[in-house]
Amino acid sequence: MGCAAQAEGRIPLLVATIDHGLRPGSAAEAAGVAGLAARLGLPHRTLAWSGRKPTAGLQEAARSARYGLLAGLAAEAGADLVLTAHTLDDQAETVLMRLCAGSGPAGLAGMAPARPLDGLTLARPFLSIAKARLVATCEARGWPYVRDPSNTDPRFGRARLRRLLPLLAEEGLTADRLERLAGRLRRDETALAAAAADALRDLRRVDPRGDGRLILEGADLAALPEAVALRAVGLAVASLREVAAAPPVRLERLERALLDALLPALRAGTPCRRTLAGLLLTADGGRLTLAPAPPRRVPRATPAGDES
Known part of the structure; x- marks a missing residue:
């Protein structure tokens, strides 16, 4: 997360890891992130998602809890910006998931590069960068990283669609083209939303x-x-x-x-x-x-x- 207040031209950063408690190794992974942050000279906090976990809609509930915990920590730290590492691959998967769900233009616009979050700003600076490039960067710099096994768990729709992406790419439906589709729909949806807001103001009696x-x-x-x-x-x-x-x-x-x-x-x-x-x-x-x-x-x- 980044704080808006600058100190000597630099923006202070606070690294946060959410331990959802859904896998046996999650606590050790969070500790590994804390250790890497310390070696890089960055403060770190681990936040745990406590309480009972739902049996249905687990990933959606985990996502909501994750953003809630991040927003709470940002407010506590005096930060006004939360950064996540969503990539081009994540965007492509999101568009496919929403297409399967029958979403309209707003849904197919995918994840926004930035959006409001509980009075803060949630930004995704790597949204146009392929995950393979981030992995290559970590390997080149010797930074350890962890592959989340839930990303390949067939119980989850996102994981099943992830396996289809290489096949779709062979037919021309690449992650780049899905991201381009999302950008176009986001542009059109912004214009339609503005027109609708103006219309509603004129229609109200x-x-x-x-x-x-x-x-x-x-x-x-x-x-x-x-x-x-x-x-x-x-x-x-x-x-x-x-x-x-x-x-x-x-x-x-x-x-x-x-x-x-x-x-x-x-x-x-x-x-x-x-x-x-x-x-x-x-x-x-x-x-x-x-x-x-x-x-x-x-x-x-x-x-x-x-x-x-």
Whole structure:
């Protein structure tokens, strides 16, 4: 991690290792990193991911814990920049994983070279550099490195896709081309996101009831290109769900609600309602209204012997 405050023209660094506790040798590996950091004259901290580990979505949970621990240490150290060593290979694998999951342009844009992280900046300076080049650099300088066995564990989707990359490269789908695809989609997604934010600002209408609903002008929404309309409504949904700290809405669910039902209803002038991730979206009277969905009714149990 790097601290933004400079001392005599140099940026102080703090090396951090996350011990996830998922493999028997992880503690020894963390100690090895600490030893190398000491030889290089760099301060080092080992952070442990403690507590129970989930049986499903283990890698996703580990990633979330890792970034949380790094952000906490950065705040403690007074740093405002967290650096990770994600490489071109990692980017290619990420794009493939999201392609398999049916992601849209935002997902296929892959990992950003820099993004916000809990009030800090997370940056990936090696994102356009092949992993083989980093390995060669370590070998040339005599720096020891460890190969994580989970990277080849077939239980994990990323590891299975990693084995396919050489075969895909033979057909022309190289890591470089996947990275180039991600960059192009990231560029386009940035433009679409800006257009959607502008559109949402223009579409919002004052809610006379003032009860936390969000009202959008229906005719103007229906006249937008669908890609912009989808993102504008997605931003509106996200703004209401942030209050409840809810996870993002999946793209296909938003598409089904908006493109298949609500937009056609607005264009036809017919009422339509759809529930989406705890919200009720209502197209009626030339407006699209977003509000918390009412609680579901719990069916009453029929007493034993009651045949009515």
